[in-house]
Amino acid sequence: MTTVSGLPAYSEFVSNPEAAPPRPLRRWPFVLIIVLGALLVLAPIGTGMFPRAAKGEAMIDAFEPYMTRSSIDGYRHDLQVLDDARTNVITLQQRGQQPGSYPRVDQFVRDYPEIRYHMSGMIGAIDDNRHNYEKLAAVPPFGTLPWLLALPGAILVGAGVLGFRRAQQGKQALVWRSAAALAALGLIAVPLLGGLFPASPAAQPLINELGPILSHDEVRKLQGYFVTLVAADGELNSRYTADVRTAHPEADLAGITTLETRWQPMTSRFAALIGAMNDNVRNFDAVVALNDSTRPLGFGAFRGLGFCYLVPGIFALAATVEGIRLPGRGPAKRAALRSNPVGGARK
Secondary structure (H helix, E strand, O other): OOOOOOOOOOOOOOOOOOOOOOOOOOOHHHHHHHHHHHHHHHHHHHHOOHHHHHHHHHHHHHHHHHHOOHHHHHHHHHHHHEEEEEHHHHHHHOOOOOOOOOOOHHHHHHHHHHHHHHHHHHHHHHHHHHHHHHHHHHOOOHHHHHHHHHHHHHHHHHHHHHHHHHHHHHOHEEEEEEEEHHHHHHHHHHHHOOOOOHHHHHHHHHHHOOOOOHHHHHHHHHHHHHHHHHHHHHHHHHHHHHHHHHHHHOOOOHHHHHHHHHHHHHHHHHHHHHHHHHHHHHHHHHHHHHHOOOOHHOOOOOOHHHHHHHHHHHHHHHHHHOOOOOEEEEEEHHHHHHHHOOOOOOO
16 A cells, blocks of 8 residues: 555544543532531530530549548538537536536527538438439540540541542542541540440439539538537537536536547538538539530530530541442443443444
């Protein structure tokens, strides 16, 4: 075959075909991941969860010594000792065996029923909520809870942004999907392994019961009671007991003597409890504010705490697997199958 001189070659008319750019993959799963991550980061910031949860953790730690069975029984026994001492004084007065006037002892006799009522009510409230306290104390430290929302949220935002870019380029973004999936699994694990669901119903009763006693007014009232008791014991020790024994050697002073014997450990325990209450009024107020931060949504924060981890985790995990392309099932393969569904035309 000869070629006509001067005519262009065939190859000059036909150029080499260029590969088409890859089609973008689904990007909405990454948009959802970004939105979920942003909400998880902003929620603890908007509700003040970081400082409030830290104060809640401090309060739980501070009350640990006073929420045991033995501690509560000890306080009740101390109140019984005070009951017996007051009864002893009243008996001496009725028998005419109290010589002279003792104003501090008289004030103790007069005021103790009110003191007994308030202090026994306080001990009763603590005892009634001991199991609720134990449930809350068993969850991960409160101070870590906002971080367990915000850190997975930040990972989801980063993985979502980078995964979106890869999907826009038609690539699978498996690395960023995997990072988002791990963050989602962490969110799901927190309430399930951390015991948030069984603990969350315990928060509201504890707040309701401790609210009346964890206030500055109540603490000041208890401190006033304590002053009355200290003054009465001082007068019993310095004058009263010696005067009665001198005037009436046969007088029964068993209740007063028991109070004198137990006074030091008793006052140490009550002073420690009142001090813990005084130190944690602000912490308790922070816990109440945190619980009320979600009231506009129709529920207390502690009641819905487990779902705040679980629900975003489930949605984020579902978004990570949505749109993953299986091997051999890409757009080109699907187009070929549509054009030749039975393996190609037969000639």
